[in-house]
Every structure is written in C-alpha cells, then in structure tokens.
Amino acid sequence: MSTVFETYRRAPDLGTPPSESTKEITLTIDGVDVTVPEGTTVLRAAALAGINIPKLCATDNLTPFGSCRLCLVEIAGAKGLPASCTTEARQGMKVTTQNKKVADVRRNVMELYISDHPLDCLTCPTNGDCELQDMAGAVGLRDVRYGYAGENHLDAPKDKSNPYFTFDPSKCIVCSRCVRACEEVQGTFALTIQGRGFESKVSPSQNQPFLDSECVSCGACVQACPTATLTENTIIDAGKPEHFVVTTCAYCGVGCSFRAEMKGQEVVRMMPNKDGQANHGHSCVKGRFAFGYATHKDRITKPMIRETIHEPWREVSWDEAFSYTANKIRSIQAKYGKGAVGGITSSRCTNEETYLVQKLVRAAFGNNNVDTCARVCHSPTGYGLKTTLGESAGTQAFDSVMKSDVIILIGANPTDAHPVFASQMKRRLREGAKLIVIDPREIDLVRSAHVEATYHLPLRPGTNVAVLNALAHVIVTEGLEKKDYIAERCDPEGYKAWREFAVDPRNSPENVAEETGVDPEMIRGAARLYASAGNGAIYYGLGVTEHSQGSTTVIGIANLAMCTGNVGREGVGVNPLRGQNNVQGSCDMGSFPHELPGYRHVSNAAVRGQFEKEWGVPILAEPGMRIPNMFDAAVSGQFKALYVQGEDVAQSDPDTHHVTNALSSLECMIVQDLFLNETAKFATVFLPGSSFLEKNGTFTNAERRISPVRKVMEPLAGLEDWEVTQELSNALGYPMKYKHPSEIMDEIARLTPTFEGVTYEKIDRLGSIQWPCNEQAENGTPTMHIGEFVRGKGMFKPTPYVPTDEVTTRMYPLLLTTGRILSQYNVGAQTRRTENEKWHDEDVLEIHPHDAEQRGIEHGDWVGLKSRAGETVLRAVISERMQPGVVYTTFHHPFSGANVVTTDNSDWATNCPEYKVTAVQAFKVTGMSDWQKKFTEFNDEQLEFLKKARTPAAVS
Ligand code: SF4
Ligand code: SF4
Ligand code: SF4
Numbered sequence: 001m002s003t004v005f006e007t008y009r010r011a012p013d014l015g016t017p018p019s020e021s022t023k024e025i026t027l028t029i030d031g032v033d034v035t036v037p038e039g040t041t042v043l044r045a046a047a048l049a050g051i052n053i054p055k056l057c058a059t060d061n062l063t064p065f066g067s068c069r070l071c072l073v074e075i076a077g078a079k080g081l082p083a084s085c086t087t088e089a090r091q092g093m094k095v096t097t098q099n100k101k102v103a104d105v106r107r108n109v110m111e112l113y114i115s116d117h118p119l120d121c122l123t124c125p126t127n128g129d130c131e132l133q134d135m136a137g138a139v140g141l142r143d144v145r146y147g148y149a150g151e152n153h154l155d156a157p158k159d160k161s162n163p164y165f166t167f168d169p170s171k172c173i174v175c176s177r178c179v180r181a182c183e184e185v186q187g188t189f190a191l192t193i194q195g196r197g198f199e200s201k202v203s204p205s206q207n208q209p210f211l212d213s214e215c216v217s218c219g220a221c222v223q224a225c226p227t228a229t230l231t232e233n234t235i236i237d238a239g240k241p242e243h244f245v246v247t248t249c250a251y252c253g254v255g256c257s258f259r260a261e262m263k264g265q266e267v268v269r270m271m272p273n274k275d276g277q278a279n280h281g282h283s284c285v286k287g288r289f290a291f292g293y294a295t296h297k298d299r300i301t302k303p304m305i306r307e308t309i310h311e312p313w314r315e316v317s318w319d320e321a322f323s324y325t326a327n328k329i330r331s332i333q334a335k336y337g338k339g340a341v342g343g344i345t346s347s348r349c350t351n352e353e354t355y356l357v358q359k360l361v362r363a364a365f366g367n368n369n370v371d372t373c374a375r376v377c378h379s380p381t382g383y384g385l386k387t388t389l390g391e392s393a394g395t396q397a398f399d400s401v402m403k404s405d406v407i408i409l410i411g412a413n414p415t416d417a418h419p420v421f422a423s424q425m426k427r428r429l430r431e432g433a434k435l436i437v438i439d440p441r442e443i444d445l446v447r448s449a450h451v452e453a454t455y456h457l458p459l460r461p462g463t464n465v466a467v468l469n470a471l472a473h474v475i476v477t478e479g480l481e482k483k484d485y486i487a488e489r490c491d492p493e494g495y496k497a498w499r500e501f502a503v504d505p506r507n508s509p510e511n512v513a514e515e516t517g518v519d520p521e522m523i524r525g526a527a528r529l530y531a532s533a534g535n536g537a538i539y540y541g542l543g544v545t546e547h548s549q550g551s552t553t554v555i556g557i558a559n560l561a562m563c564t565g566n567v568g569r570e571g572v573g574v575n576p577l578r579g580q581n582n583v584q585g586s587c588d589m590g591s592f593p594h595e596l597p598g599y600r601h602v603s604n605a606a607v608r609g610q611f612e613k614e615w616g617v618p619i620l621a622e623p624g625m626r627i628p629n630m631f632d633a634a635v636s637g638q639f640k641a642l643y644v645q646g647e648d649v650a651q652s653d654p655d656t657h658h659v660t661n662a663l664s665s666l667e668c669m670i671v672q673d674l675f676l677n678e679t680a681k682f683a684t685v686f687l688p689g690s691s692f693l694e695k696n697g698t699f700t701n702a703e704r705r706i707s708p709v710r711k712v713m714e715p716l717a718g719l720e721d722w723e724v725t726q727e728l729s730n731a732l733g734y735p736m737k738y739k740h741p742s743e744i745m746d747e748i749a750r751l752t753p754t755f756e757g758v759t760y761e762k763i764d765r766l767g768s769i770q771w772p773c774n775e776q777a778e779n780g781t782p783t784m785h786i787g788e789f790v791r792g793k794g795m796f797k798p799t800p801y802v803p804t805d806e807v808t809t810r811m812y813p814l815l816l817t818t819g820r821i822l823s824q825y826n827v828g829a830q831t832r833r834t835e836n837e838k839w840h841d842e843d844v845l846e847i848h849p850h851d852a853e854q855r856g857i858e859h860g861d862w863v864g865l866k867s868r869a870g871e872t873v874l875r876a877v878i879s880e881r882m883q884p885g886v887v888y889t890t891f892h893h894p895f896s897g898a899n900v901v902t903t904d905n906s907d908w909a910t911n912c913p914e915y916k917v918t919a920v921q922a923f924k925v926t927g928m929s930d931w932q933k934k935f936t937e938f939n940d941e942q943l944e945f946l947k948k949a950r951t952p953a954a955v956s
C-alpha cells in the first residue's frame, strides 16, 4: 500500500441509487443496448452506459425527486418528455437523450435558474467545481433572455453561524438535495423548504441560523449541494483541491473512509469516500471537519527531556532523546529488575505501531508488561465473546443492520459516539425495524425525528446483568428459544446449566423489578419482541463493559443471541461498538499482558515458539502487569519506567489521584504524543508523535475491517510513530529494521492466523478487509460464525447477578454515570483544538429536576460532585433525560476532572474500570474544588516549563 496522489476530480455520480434487484432488463439508449437490474432509473442506466444526461436535483445517494426538469428525455411511445431520474427503465424501452426538443427545454430550464443566480463564477469559491456551472455548459447556455433585473434572491444574507460551512442562499436553486441528504443520509431532519414558488427557501429548523438549529454539522447537505450555496469554509478560503489520497478517519470505531483533499501539503477538505465500505460516503462532524488539530500550534515537534517533572524541558535531537531514554530504561532495569518497566499502546495508533510497541516491550524490555487503553473500555468484550463464541470480536459488518428486524441497543449512544453507524441504523428503523433501548438515560434514539424505540428499559446503573437475566428468563419460560439452532450449534451441557439458571424465578422480571427499576411488563414485552424477530441484532457499548460485571454482561448478551438463534447470518449478531478508531486493532495486535497477537496466551509454548523464532529472543511465559497493576506497583516503588504511546491515562483512567500519584512516582516516564497532554505533564521524556495524516498504516474498526491509513503529508517532527518505536528499540540494543509499515504487516500476517492473508497489496485492491482473512476466507469475513462457532459449539454460561460494591448511601445518595458527546472525542486532546469547541466547551453535570430542586441547584449553577475517591466541580444542566437519583457527565475536558470522582472498582475478569457507576453527592458551590485548584497550579507550571523549552513553533 502506498500513497498515490490522484488528481482532484469530483467522485462519479450515477444520478440515482442502485437497484437491489437480481433480475435484469435491456433497454436502448441513444441506439445503444444497455442491460441493468430491474428497477434502475433511465438516468442511472444511461450513466452506466457512459451517457451523461444533464441533471441537478438528482444524485446517486438520494431518492430521486424530479424537481429540476433538466434530465428530461424522449421515450418512444411515452407522452411528453419524462424526467429520466424518476422514470424506471423497462425491457425494450427506447430512449433518446439528445435532440433539439430536449435541448431547448433544458436550456430554458437553465435560463430560469441563472436569471436568479449571481453571475460571479470567476470569484465564486466553487468555480471549476460546481454542478450548476457544469450543467450550464452541458446544455449550451449562451444567453439569459429573462434578464437579471426582476425580483430575485441575489441579496439574501449569508448564514455564517456554523464554524465549518457557509450558507449563501443567494446561490440556492431550491433543488432540495440538502433537505433530502439531511433526512435520508443523516436522519436528522433539520432542514425544510419553507414557502412556495418564488418564496421557497431552505430553512434550518424553525428558520434559525444553522448553529442554533437541530443541525449536527455532519456536512451531508454541504456534500449534496450542487451549487456554492452550502460550501466548506476551508474551500472558501483555499479554493478547489488539487489532489487527494484515500485514508481512514482517526476518530471513532466506525472507521469512515475519506478522501483527504489537498493543496500542496495542506488538507483543504476531508470528503467522505463514496466507496468507503463502513460509511458509504457519509461522515460526522469530527471526521469531516475536525482535522485542524493536526497542524495546531500546540503540536510539539521536537523531542524533549528532563530529569524530573519539576524542572523545565530541554529540546534535544532525536538521537539524544533515544540514547537518553534507552540508558534510563537499561539503568532502571539493572537496578530494579527487568520487570520494573512497561509500555501502554494506544487505540488511536495504527495496527503496525501497536504491534511494534508490544514487540518492543516483549523483545527489548524482556517482559510482558504491555497493556492498552482497551483495558479501560472493551476488555470485557474480548473475554466475554471469546468465552461464548470463540472469537474476541463483533460478529457482523455494519451493513448487516439493514437486514435486522429488531435491534437491541444496550449501553450505547451511537448518535453521539458512532454517528455514521447511527445514521445507518436510523435508516433501517425508518424502514420499519423495531428498537429496544436498554439504558439509564433517555438517549436520542429513544425518541427522535421519525424514530421511536418500541421499548426503553431505563434501568438503574449497574443492573445490566439482572435485566439480561430477566430477558432470558422470559424467553426460556415462555418457550421462545430456537431449540433446533441450540441443539445443532451449541454445547448441550453449557446450555442445560444456563437454562436451569435462567428459569430460576429469582431471575423473573417481577423479581428484579425493584433492583433494576424496570417495569416487568416492559421486560416481558422486549423479550418477546426480540425472541420472535426474524433477525434480532444486539449492539452494545461501554455502558455494558465499564462495570464490575462487564464481562458477565457480555456473556449474558451472547447467551441471549445464541438462545434465539441470532448469530451466524446477516441481520443478527453481537456487535460491540468500539470507542476509538483502533480499539479492535490494538487488542488484535497483542497489546494485552497475557496475550500475543491474535489473542493467544503467552503461556502457550508453541505460540511463543513462533514468535521467539521470528523475533530471535525468548518470551516470558508469565503474563505481565495490567495498567492498574503498573500503577499500583509504581506507587509501591517496584515499577519505575513507563512508555506510553498516544494515550492520556492521566485524564482517561479512573481515580485520577491514584493515577497521578503513580505517574509522579516513576523515575522515567516516556510519552509519545502530538501534544503536551495531561500524562505528558508527568513525563521526563517527550517523543513527538505523528497524526494520522503523517503516516502509513492500518486501523481496524468495530466490524473487524482493516482499512488503510495513508500518509498525506510529511511528519511534522520528521518521524512516523512506528519509526520512533523502532529507533528506541535500536537504541536499546534490540534491532528493528523495517523500511515501511507494510513489512510490519507482513510480519503480523506471518505470525497471526486471522491475519494470514492480509497484505497491503490486497488492502489497496479491495479497499479494506474484514478479518479473519486466510486460506478459508481469502478476501475476509464480513459475517462470523456462519454454520459453526469459531470455538466449535457455542458455549452458554450462567450469569448470576452480583450487585456492585458501589452502592448509594446517605452520604452518597446519587449514582454518577459517564458518557460522550458528538462533538468531542475521548479526552478531547484533538477535538478541543478545533472549532468543535463551539458545541461543547466544558463538561457539565446533567441532573434530574427533582434531584436539583432538593439541593437548591438551578440550571447553570456550579455543583460540587463528591465520591469516595474525590471531588470536582461542574456546571449543572437540569435534564429530564436522567432518571431521578442518577447524574451524568462527560470526560472531554481535563479541568472538569470527571475521573477524579470515579473509583478504582473494576470488572472481575478484566479489571475494566467501573466508570458507569459511582455513588456521589451533588451540592451547590461557589468555587473550584481543591483538586481543581491543584490541577490549575500544576498545569500552569507545566505549560511554563514547555514555553521555556520551545524554540519558535515549527507549525502555524
Ligand atoms: S450538516 Fe447534516 S445535520 Fe446539519 S443540516 Fe446538513 S445534513 Fe442536516
Ligand atoms: S442549498 Fe444547495 S442543495 Fe439545498 S436546495 Fe439550495 S442549491 Fe439545492
Ligand atoms: S463516525 Fe466516527 S469514523 Fe466516521 S467520521 Fe465520525 S468520527 Fe470519523
């Protein structure tokens, strides 16, 4: 896979969406026989044959509308001149696309448009990249007989409220493409056409500015607009792109494919790739617009070192940084033992980078002390799915949802965290699929435009397992299991034990009602709906995994899917929605202390042998330390050096006091990152990282899809992240000699059975590959467990509900649960350095009106939030989305300190922290918490140290 810059051109547009029919028909267009699937429009059939009929209101991702009348054609035997975009091609049809009659009508139509359109093409930002301009040329417009003096819209004021795009209604032709894109592609329904005839105009929500409307800034309308009415501000500033490279979004686990459209070394637009297999040409506000962080002035582009965190940084050469770091690590190992050092890989980095960090730890550090940020998000997914189904990954492709009849969404909020998949899910729900939401909070999907959940089970945080057991109880006691499927596909002993457990009246909806707070009839209804669905699919997120029973919940989900026969075909399955872009990949690449790449235990001598042969060093058979163990050992003085690539544990990990104590206890803390993030403020070595635009590699999304990350600009600090790890390894005396990340992928493929057939050449050819990709599945595996589970027979496991220790008391009477918001991403280090701040510039505390009133808290008040672990202060937002007794916040801003409050409780099997349940008290305050005061002081000191060290910024 190499970066090949292609000259900029608009993506081809076949005019109307494809037909799904398998039956073919043949028609004649301009004397040419054209064979197409039944249901194809004449416009598309012509485009497929290379005959371009002029068009304006039609585009191939929207249902045809037939308003502009530019695509008229003559059809033998038909009256008048039908619009080819709304006319279905028929067997034997004879179509003429060009003759004097159609040409005259088209020219007339165009004349009318242009008579109310500014004639400023030469100074228009989309000059040379405008469909209206192209069509004026295509129809041969030479004159506008109606003149420009009549009533017109040429003075209509611009709406510049959105930070990323401008709405200039003077250029609008009222083709409705934007309105339809907002409805059909995005599913937000924020736009309408107001008024009739000459008065018609595009209106966001109730004729509001875009920024104040329901618009979520996905950009689908901008992409759909055939004129310069809706235009990206970067294009207004820089003009048309010159070239582009296809790459993958570096934000969430949807893994959208984009064309990075460039002018020289500058990205001027991120355009969702129509051929992208995860996103089909759609995106959200983050991927499309929030890329400015990559060249933000805060980027650190020189390596820096210092002896302690209480002294200024010193900028050094890469060579000095590597030898200083290697000497530190080796002297710490000499003094405290091999196991006193470790590394943390990042789900924001590529597969190749992650693989290299775990290799560095195992081969150069000589221990298994490597862990990943997936520890704190989806580690229970790995454990739960491996135990039951035999593979630690989701079972489906995203497109599978289009075949689902009933969808259970548990502990996930896709419209905020996985927006492009949420749009796809909403499309399926509008087509008639039913939705069951299991969530303490009324997330958007419970009720939004044209979508309403059939059931919302608003459970108390921490009671997922009890609700899943109650669903299972209804299914088995009402005889709704798929007995044939279970008999054929599942382990009989496991099933017997689980069934006995599930039928126990202790698991009945009525019995768990008090504990869960959910109406038993709702549970019964939801169980019947899911079990009787033709295709029932379960999607889940961190609201499942980040609990003391996270692994049990994942097992409970797999049990439900197996007992209803809902694994092993399209439209069904168990689907973890991964938070960060490469959570799946970082887990696949052996980032866990007990597993080598491909989820194989380090105690397996045969597997170890393969790696030892390839790497030329012995590998320890004992698992290393998990992140929490590393922190504990640092505090107690046995763990002394940590290498963190691309993660910000000081902000993202629970119990901030403990984490920062641990980081301050280290003798050598090495951070490789773009910015001086919260963790880097505790570092003694800073190695500048490279953004996704500056390197080659691959990301693996939530559907196991390995997608290309291509370098579109040179790394600002001179090295790609994998090169930094390689040079560090070389300085440590363990040689790494890769010339390109493709060689790292070749090694991964040699050593990992599920990646056996993966090569960069194949990724280039296919666009992306869903693993397993091997001899049995040469081009990858969209749906897993077809015919047989990976482990052979599906394994049911009883899932007794064990209430969390984190219980409410008189001192801590509320439960805090945490989540994400659309405009921000994880710790916010990237999105806070973009205009996305306009939507969310601080984390707030959502609190139910009753709880607020009891405490005298009003909307906007500062509220102290106190748990057993710590205390912080946030601004209150009174919201009925919360149930009484439950409060909610996000963790995108360091100063808000959400994790000062979360505790070190964790999942019994994987240590995944229990972020979703913390007993707290909330009370009105007037100033910062003690922690916030100390944070501010420390932060100011660290920023001053950085300022002193920095030479004039290399970036603008
Ligand atoms: S940006 Fe997206 S949500 Fe906003 S109006 Fe356009 S299509 Fe709708
Ligand atoms: S804003 Fe663009 S897409 Fe929307 S109606 Fe006007 S010209 Fe058409
Ligand atoms: S949905 Fe996720 S992957 Fe897609 S553009 Fe948004 S952040 Fe990027």
Ligand code: FES
Binding pocket: 054, 055, 056, 057, 058, 065, 066, 067, 068, 069, 070, 071, 072, 083, 084, 085, 086
């Ligand atoms: S493109 Fe067919 S009517 Fe507009």
